[in-house]
Amino acid sequence: MSTAPASDPFVLRRRPLQERLVDQGFQRLTVVLASLVGIVLLGILLTVAMGSREAMATFGLGFLTTSDWDPSGERYGAFTAIYGTIVTSVLSLLIAVPLGVGTAIFITENLIPLRIRLVLGVMVELLAAIPSVVLGLWAIFVMEPFLRPILGGLYTTLGWLPIFSTEPQGPGMAPAILILVVMILPIITAISRDSLQQVPPELRSAAYGVGTTRWDAILQVILPAAVSGITGGVMLALGRAMGETMAVTMIIGNSTNFSWSLLAPGNTISSMLANQFGEADGQQVSALMYAALVLMLLTLVVNVLAQWVVRRLSLKYS
Amino acid sequence: MNTISSAPSASQPPLAFRRSSLAYKPGLARNRWNLAFTGLATVFSIIAVLPLVLVLAYVLIRGGSLISLQLLTSLPPAPGLDGGGIGNAILGTLVVTLIASLIAIPVGVGGGIYLAEYSSSGPFAQFVRFGTNVLSGVPSIICGVFVYGLIVATRLFFDQSYSAMAGGIALSVLMLPTVIKTTDEALKLVPNELRWGAIGIGASRFVTIVRVTLPAAVSPIATGVVLAIARAAGETAPLIFTALFSPFWPEGVFNPIATMSVLIYNFAIMPYEAQIALAWAASFVLVVMILAANLFARWLGRFAQA
Numbered sequence: 001m002s003t004a005p006a007s008d009p010f011v012l013r014r015r016p017l018q019e020r021l022v023d024q025g026f027q028r029l030t031v032v033l034a035s036l037v038g039i040v041l042l043g044i045l046l047t048v049a050m051g052s053r054e055a056m057a058t059f060g061l062g063f064l065t066t067s068d069w070d071p072s073g074e075r076y077g078a079f080t081a082i083y084g085t086i087v088t089s090v091l092s093l094l095i096a097v098p099l100g101v102g103t104a105i106f107i108t109e110n111l112i113p114l115r116i117r118l119v120l121g122v123m124v125e126l127l128a129a130i131p132s133v134v135l136g137l138w139a140i141f142v143m144e145p146f147l148r149p150i151l152g153g154l155y156t157t158l159g160w161l162p163i164f165s166t167e168p169q170g171p172g173m174a175p176a177i178l179i180l181v182v183m184i185l186p187i188i189t190a191i192s193r194d195s196l197q198q199v200p201p202e203l204r205s206a207a208y209g210v211g212t213t214r215w216d217a218i219l220q221v222i223l224p225a226a227v228s229g230i231t232g233g234v235m236l237a238l239g240r241a242m243g244e245t246m247a248v249t250m251i252i253g254n255s256t257n258f259s260w261s262l263l264a265p266g267n268t269i270s271s272m273l274a275n276q277f278g279e280a281d282g283q284q285v286s287a288l289m290y291a292a293l294v295l296m297l298l299t300l301v302v303n304v305l306a307q308w309v310v311r312r313l314s315l316k317y318s
Numbered sequence: 319m320n321t322i323s324s325a326p327s328a329s330q331p332p333l334a335f336r337r338s339s340l341a342y343k344p345g346l347a348r349n350r351w352n353l354a355f356t357g358l359a360t361v362f363s364i365i366a367v368l369p370l371v372l373v374l375a376y377v378l379i380r381g382g383s384l385i386s387l388q389l390l391t392s393l394p395p396a397p398g399l400d401g402g403g404i405g406n407a408i409l410g411t412l413v414v415t416l417i418a419s420l421i422a423i424p425v426g427v428g429g430g431i432y433l434a435e436y437s438s439s440g441p442f443a444q445f446v447r448f449g450t451n452v453l454s455g456v457p458s459i460i461c462g463v464f465v466y467g468l469i470v471a472t473r474l475f476f477d478q479s480y481s482a483m484a485g486g487i488a489l490s491v492l493m494l495p496t497v498i499k500t501t502d503e504a505l506k507l508v509p510n511e512l513r514w515g516a517i518g519i520g521a522s523r524f525v526t527i528v529r530v531t532l533p534a535a536v537s538p539i540a541t542g543v544v545l546a547i548a549r550a551a552g553e554t555a556p557l558i559f560t561a562l563f564s565p566f567w568p569e570g571v572f573n574p575i576a577t578m579s580v581l582i583y584n585f586a587i588m589p590y591e592a593q594i595a596l597a598w599a600a601s602f603v604l605v606v607m608i609l610a611a612n613l614f615a616r617w618l619g620r621f622a623q624a
Contacts, residue, residue, distance in 0.1 A: 015522060019522055020522075022522070026523075027432075027436055030432035030435075031432055031436070033425050033426075033432065034428070034432035034433060034443075034446045034498075035442075035446070037429060037446055037450050037498065038446065038449045041449050043468065047463070047467040048467070050467075051463075051467050098362065099362045099366050100366065102358065103359075106363040109359075111356060120363060122616075123367050125612075126370060126609060126612060127367075127373075129608055129609065130370070130374075130552075130605060131552025131553070131554070131579060131604060131605070131608065133579045133586075134373065134552070134601045135373060136583070137597055137598070138373045138376055140587075141586075141594075142372070213349065213351075214352055214356075219355075239455050243457020245457065245458060246554045246555055250583065270457055270459045270555070273459050273463060274459055274555055274558055277462075277559050278558060278562075292459075295459075296456065296457070296460050299455055299456065300452065300455070302455075303451070307448070
């Protein structure tokens with residue numbers, strides 16, 4: 001009785017060896033594939049760090065604060081590009097945040113019929129799908145010629161301010177900032193919309209119940225409740241704006257001469273990489289790698305902070 | 319006796335309860351502010367959609383008017399000459415994107431399976447999720463620098479420097495986080511009852527995943543994969559110094575290759591009308607392909623919800 005016949009279907013048997021091997025092999029395979037993410041990340045960091053060793057040893061931290069970029073004299077300083085990266089990304093953020101959050105409110109509120117709101121939402125998402133290089137082409141041939149008289153007006157009226165102190169002559173920082181606004185607007189809108197939709201409807205009902213107007217409720221109740229999600233989205237957008245390459249490279253003018261003016265041609269770290277890396281050799285490669293390392297660390301800090309903020313939000317509402 | 323300042327009389331209820339107090343008074347400051355903010359949000363939304371409309375209009379009109387069979391199938395002209403086409407770049411974009419997909423989809427789906435099915439909350443899985451988020455934030459130009467340093471400068475493949483393969487690998491690094499994330503999230507949405515059912519009738523873990531959970535999650539995964547491919551097809555920065563460019567038809571995956579995005583970048587800054595026209599035409603083809611892929615992904619997503 002203790003041993004059942006082999007044909008008994010209810011007996012527990014060990015899986016055949018082949019099946020166990022496949023099972024274990026598959027699990028190991030997925031572990032390896034998952035760890036590729038870490039390996040690639042480490043590889044990126046190592047490649048860029050190793051590539052920049054030479055420049056780091058030669059220029060040290062002075063690389064970050066000097067603005068000579070002279071491949072023939074082998075003197076490199078990335079301040080122009082670092083200034084360009086920070087100024088273009090922060091200013092584009094200042095313009096894009098009100099626009100994006102305003103659009104997100106417009107899409108989540110019931111001001112207009114649902115159908116139109118859905119179409120608006122889809123349009124903003126499709127804007128995110130347009131390749132950066134196509135936006136750059138549009139910026140060169142359509143936006144910049146249209147913008148030039150306006151920027152010229154800024155120069156003639158406000159030219160005494162250092163940031164408007166040069167005459168606009170085509171590509172420059174200002175058009176680059178505006179094309180960056182177009183590129184980060186969809187991210188800010190999408191994440192703000194998601195965070196606004198996550199706010200519990202009871203908050204809104206309670207606000208209306210004590211007699212607030214729609215915008216009192218939005219500005220004093222709903223936006224404060226969604227603020228950490230929106231902040232996370234804004235930081236992600238900042239990271240994206242810092243690393244954005246093609247459209248900026250095509251419209252910023254790629255000048256390595258430093259100027260405070262937003263109307264002058266400038267440079268960002270990513271546009272400098274796109275523009276020079278292919279033809280660089282010797283110490284220039286190393287200097288460019290050093291600049292790439294700076295860019296990578298900047299975006300890394302911004303992105304990790306963004307994740308931290310977003311995680312805090314999800315703890316709050318889940 | 320009365321705490322309300324306006325004493326109730328026989329004919330009039332207290333001020334706060336009079337019917338007239340419920341009427342909307344457009345003259346009140348708060349109602350004016352309300353209207354002003356609504357107007358502002360409307361203006362902001364219009365400004366937000368305007369670029370899409372303008373860019374699409376220009377690309378469709380300036381690029382679309384140039385499209386012909388000859389343009390789609392011939393090589394770009396030498397600088398200064400007229401005519402020619404973008405046939406090699408269209409083919410090149412397809413080749414490079416295909417290489418990237420062949421690498422990123424298996425790796426990404428496999429990694430996603432690990433995260434969702436084998437170790438959804440272990441420390442290693444948390445690390446991989448964190449790494450995925452960090453990787454998706456790495457600027458695309460840095461991916462190009464990475465592949466340049468790893469493959470192009472070291473001449474890793476058959477002593478070739480710039481190659482379609484290098485470009486494809488750079489794009490796959492960009493696609494990887496999206497594919498992992500969507501697979502992870504799609505598998506987490508599959509109800510546990512399905513897994514228990516499969517294990518309960520004696521299926522192994524492998525069979526459960528391959529025959530039960532993956533098929534149940536295939537449509538959201540496909541949506542994410544299509545979106546990732548569409549994004550990769552339009553990327554330029556990682557290709558400039560990995561795949562480079564070529565004025566000829568593709569000569570195998572270990573040689574430099576033309577792509578539409580690099581063609582737009584190279585030709586847009588040339589002083590020749592013919593090249594600029596080709597850049598607009600390539601933009602048209604690229605945008606149509608990418609928007610079609612996005613709409614397809616949207617349709618797949620709706621299919622998933624049904």
